[in-house]
Amino acid sequence: xxxxxxxxxxxxxxxxxxxxxxxxxxxxxxxxxxxxxxxxxxxxxxxxxxxxxxxxxxxxxxxxxxxxxxxxxxxxxxxxxxxxxxxxxxxxxxxxxxxxxxxxxxxxxxxxxxxxxxxxxxxxxxxxxxxxxxxxxxxxxxxxxxxxxxxxxxxxxxxxxxxxxxxxxxxxxxxxxxxxxxxxxxxxxxxxxxxxxxxxxxxxxxxxxxxxxxxxxxxxxxxxxxxxxxxxxxxxxxxxxxxxxxxxxxxxxxxxxxxxxxxxxxxxxxxxxxxxxxxxxxxxxxxxxxxxxxxxxxxxxxxxxxxxxxxxxxxxxxxxxxxxxxx
Amino acid sequence: xxxxxxxxxxxxxxxxxxxxxxxxxxxxxxxxxxxxxxxxxxxxxxxxxxxxxxxxxxxxxxxxxxxxxxxxxxxxxxxxxxxxxxxxxxxxxxxxxxxxxxxxxxxxxxxxxxxxxxxxxxxxxxxxxxxxxxxxxxxxxxxxxxxxxxxxxxxxxxxxxxxxxxxxxxxxxxxxxxxxxxxxxxxxxxxxxxxxxxxxxxxxxxxxxxxxxxxxxxxxxxxxxxxxxxxxxxxxxxxxxxxxxxxxxxxxxxxxxxxxxxxxxxxxxxxxxxxxxxxxxxxxxxxxxxxxxxxxxxxxxxxxxxxxxxxxxxxxxxxxxxxxxxx
DNA sequence: CACATTTACGAAATCGATTTCGCAAGCCTA
DNA sequence: TAGGCTTGCGAAATCGATTTCGTAAATGTG
Numbered sequence: 001x002x003x004x005x006x007x008x009x010x011x012x013x014x015x016x017x018x019x020x021x022x023x024x025x026x027x028x029x030x031x032x033x034x035x036x037x038x039x040x041x042x043x044x045x046x047x048x049x050x051x052x053x054x055x056x057x058x059x060x061x062x063x064x065x066x067x068x069x070x071x072x073x074x075x076x077x078x079x080x081x082x083x084x085x086x087x088x089x090x091x092x093x094x095x096x097x098x099x100x101x102x103x104x105x106x107x108x109x110x111x112x113x114x115x116x117x118x119x120x121x122x123x124x125x126x127x128x129x130x131x132x133x134x135x136x137x138x139x140x141x142x143x144x145x146x147x148x149x150x151x152x153x154x155x156x157x158x159x160x161x162x163x164x165x166x167x168x169x170x171x172x173x174x175x176x177x178x179x180x181x182x183x184x185x186x187x188x189x190x191x192x193x194x195x196x197x198x199x200x201x202x203x204x205x206x207x208x209x210x211x212x213x214x215x216x217x218x219x220x221x222x223x224x225x226x227x228x229x230x231x232x233x234x235x236x237x238x239x240x241x242x243x244x245x246x247x248x249x250x251x252x253x254x255x256x257x258x259x260x261x262x263x264x265x266x267x268x269x270x271x272x273x274x275x276x277x278x279x280x281x282x283x284x285x286x287x288x289x290x291x292x293x294x295x296x297x298x299x300x301x302x303x304x305x306x307x308x309x310x311x312x313x314x315x316x317x318x319x320x321x322x323x324x325x326x327x
Numbered sequence: 328x329x330x331x332x333x334x335x336x337x338x339x340x341x342x343x344x345x346x347x348x349x350x351x352x353x354x355x356x357x358x359x360x361x362x363x364x365x366x367x368x369x370x371x372x373x374x375x376x377x378x379x380x381x382x383x384x385x386x387x388x389x390x391x392x393x394x395x396x397x398x399x400x401x402x403x404x405x406x407x408x409x410x411x412x413x414x415x416x417x418x419x420x421x422x423x424x425x426x427x428x429x430x431x432x433x434x435x436x437x438x439x440x441x442x443x444x445x446x447x448x449x450x451x452x453x454x455x456x457x458x459x460x461x462x463x464x465x466x467x468x469x470x471x472x473x474x475x476x477x478x479x480x481x482x483x484x485x486x487x488x489x490x491x492x493x494x495x496x497x498x499x500x501x502x503x504x505x506x507x508x509x510x511x512x513x514x515x516x517x518x519x520x521x522x523x524x525x526x527x528x529x530x531x532x533x534x535x536x537x538x539x540x541x542x543x544x545x546x547x548x549x550x551x552x553x554x555x556x557x558x559x560x561x562x563x564x565x566x567x568x569x570x571x572x573x574x575x576x577x578x579x580x581x582x583x584x585x586x587x588x589x590x591x592x593x594x595x596x597x598x599x600x601x602x603x604x605x606x607x608x609x610x611x612x613x614x615x616x617x618x619x620x621x622x623x624x625x626x627x628x629x630x631x632x633x634x635x636x637x638x639x640x641x642x643x644x645x646x647x648x649x650x651x652x653x654x
Numbered sequence: 655c656a657c658a659t660t661t662a663c664g665a666a667a668t669c670g671a672t673t674t675c676g677c678a679a680g681c682c683t684a
Numbered sequence: 685t686a687g688g689c690t691t692g693c694g695a696a697a698t699c700g701a702t703t704t705c706g707t708a709a710a711t712g713t714g
Contacts, residue, residue: 002441004670015694020672027673028692047441051387052670054378055699062424082409086425096425097389098413114329114374331700342664347702354703355662379700382669660711667704674697681690 003046012040023048063089064118066099066109069125081124081149094119104131106138113142120145126153128193133158152194165195169202169248176246176274177210184212185237185244188221196250203248218244230257246274330373339367350375390416391445393426393436396452408451408476421446431458433465440469447472453480455520460485479521492522496529496575503573503601504537511539512564512571515548523577530575545571557584573601 009016014033021027022037029037040046054060065085067078086096097118102108104127112118121139126132126148136158139146148160176184186203189196200219207214220236222229233254237247249255259275267273336343341360348354349364356364367373381387392412394405413423424445429435431454439445448466453459453475463485466473475487503511513530516523527546534541547563549556560581564574576582586602594600 002443005672006670016671017673017694017696018692021693024672028690030692033692045437045441047438048672049382049670050442050444051378051381051385052699053672055376055382055701056670056672058378058699060378078409082405082425083427086427090426090428098409098423098425099417100410100413101417110372111374114372115377116329117377332702333700343701344664344666344703345662348663351702355660357662360662375702376700379669380702382671383700383702385669656714658711658713661709663707663709665704665706668702669700672698674695676695677693679691679693681688683688684686 002049003044005046005048008037008040008044008046011044012036058116059119060117061094062097062118063094064099064112064121065096065124066102066112066121067124068103068127070103078124085122106135109135110138110142113139113144118144120147122146123148124150126151129153152198154194162195165198166202166205169199170206171202172248173203173206174210176248177206177212179246179270179274181244181246181274182212183215183218183242183244183246185247186219187233187247187249188219189250190222199248199250217241230254231261234258234261245272246270249275329376330371332373332375335364335367335371335373338371339363385443386446387444388421389424389445390421391426391439391448392423392451393429393439393448394451395430395454397430405451412449433462436462437465437469440466440471445471447474449473450475451477453478456480479525481521489522492525493529493532496526497533498529499575500530500533501537503575504533504539506573506601508571508573508601509539510542510545510569510571510573512574513546514560514574514576515546516577517549526575526577544568557581558588561585561588572599576602 005016005019009019012019014037017027018029018033019037019041022029022034023041025034050060065082082096089096099112102112112121121144123135123146126135132148132151132153133155136146136148136153136155146159148158148162150162151160152162152165153160173184184203184207186200188200204214217240220233222233230249233249237244247258249258255275259269262269262273262275269275332343332346336346339346341364344354345356345360346364346368349356349361350368352361377387392409409423416423426439429439439448448471450462450473453462459475459478459480460482463473463475463480463482473486475485475489477489478487479489479492480487500511511530511534513527515527531541544567547560549560557576560576564571574585576585582602589600589602
């Protein structure tokens, strides 16, 4: 049985209140008493019970990381995200609690809020916009500070951390233009997230700045997210009457897949076709030729999210927090 | 302010005890009363306070994942490990709490135990053997169920989950032998973990089974873990009077590095040199030529660890738990 | 009908901290 | 020296659940 505050107070012949005040450095305690208490606490290895403390203080110093998506799909991204978040959280004397099986289940999210086992929530991979907004309202109703990651949520009163995809896609496109490309393919994602919208905006901006006309034929929408995704996309581009000399893809795995397809068909990369990805995952370093890619500063985003939440919690109420530039 | 059990009892005109007993399905409550309580709880959206519950029950249904190593070094592995662990834990109505900054700090680990904010601990990447044993003793003294991952701990009373590296290395070596290799290089790791020892055992076993004499010259110890690690290793092997035709490396990143070095020097892989890794990380699928690799079933290990701990906690006292075959 | 047994519920203790508020002793001031 | 202030401490309330145990009513038994 661990040492309790009562054991301490008995041993010292002072009241529990005094012990508590001495250890927490608040209230009226003489410096002598404080010293005696501190000393005894160290000797007995006293550590306050987290449960008792949480109950009384009505806070837990824990942040929930709710992964709102089939987790196996995002584990690469997760690997970058989690370490940073956990470390930053711990610097603020918080810890991260993982919730992987709440996806889409409003009831269970509500339960999580009501049980008050976390002080705030980070929602990784929020659902489509309308649901995200609803989710945010729900959390706000429950007085639960929260933040979305890594997708922009275009509402003034909803907090998120996300890369600046407009800028990212613009830079990437500019890079391809600098290399001499004029016909640049762009693959739209089927999902209706801001991410896709922003990238498209950046792509269009870069074209305009370079005086290249925007050709709708070069913008192809991938219709689903299944296995053949990459292949169908690739075919759609190559089947074009005037095929692009470079293509922008949105996830490196897909770009890598397309790269190998292109090589299979005897195209030389990047001489015949330039392929660009977006995630900057590990593999980009090991493929050959190396993939042109914009690196999302994932770990930074995680850190930012973890940082922002304790602040919002302490100051009471989640302040609107936005933005985060891509590298 | 969330609904408390008192609100419920007031509304229904029954005592708190009755409400609690009804909801937890224990003690004497008439089925009518139980129905009324359940109904009201649903209506009001009552969810018991985690803190109050934890305090009274003296358990938290939380498992600590203590990453006992600079976390950025292991994030790839972590990405595979965490999802499985978290999901399994949640099936057992537990959650994982991340602790990334306790590495080696005995005091803080002791504090974690004493605060009782977790019911059990998974230690990822335990330190060298002697420290691991000491750590296990400490945790046992604190009555904290715990398990080590993913390294074998050769003590009967210490629980761990790890791949069967003897078998894994044996299979990999056999594979190379089947391909016709007779001189197979083996790289020993500088660290004194069982992992290295077991792999070496498996390697030696496979050679013996194939009637190939064990040549100590082919076994090279990497001395440190720095940047040039892969390069020095590679040079050591190629500098041998009779160079190996295949080499076993222990981490895929190193193997991949060596692969590119070999290509730089004009060697053809695998015609001139076979290179084998061990981790089975993503990159193995995207390098060219594909790396021969033994896949550690990381996610399974995570699941196993998460599974074993709640059992040990419930049954009181961590039962000795061992083994886990490699694929 | 008298007595033993169930059944259903509630009062109160408990988990282990924090925090408020009151009180006594010591000190100062006029 | 009487009255007001400060200082240091402790009694008790509180956070919100669970659990033990006692008791009244209902039921069963001879």
